[in-house]
Amino acid sequence: METWATLHRAHARVMAELSRRLERERGVSVLEHGSLYELNSAPGRHLRMADLAERLGLSPSATTRLADRLEERGWVRRESPPGNRRTINVVITMDGRRAYVRNNRAFSAAVERALSARLSDDEMATLVALLGRLCAEQVSLRGSKPGS
Secondary structure, X not given: OHHHHHHHHHHHHHHHHHHHHHHHHHOOOHHHHHHHHXXXXXXXXXXXXXXXXXXXXXXXXXXXXXXXXXXXXXXXXXXXOXXXXXXXXXXXXXXXXXXXXXXXXXXXXXXXXXHHOOOOHHHXXXXXXXXXXXXXXXXXXXXXXXXX
16 A cells, blocks of 8 residues: 555656646646647547547546647647547647647656656666556556456
8 A cells, every 4th residue: 555655646746746837837737738748649649539538547528628628729629530420539730739849848847857856867767667567567456467
């Protein structure tokens, strides 16, 4: 439980710091920037609404509200694939791509300031490797990998 609580507190603290800086310096939330990152990085620069929600760790209704805000800014558009009106794709627009590039400089600098002040380069490399292992495979709550 201590591992979970510490990971949660670290995430909350860094996210709060990043949110304050990004909103103050660029007028964009971390979730908005994260959405643009996911969409800009996705094949074809679009994701199904459900996939965007999963990548961001949001509920479908929270993702819809987020997409509404991004659409109001002209950074994304929603579309349905031909012949499938039930699926909604979120597509990053050219304005969204430009906003991502502009905001990413400030975001990257804020991440660097938030983490490098607390961790050495070696510690950062270790943290990236460990978190990458957590992201690589789904692990059951009992600690075993699915299918083992």
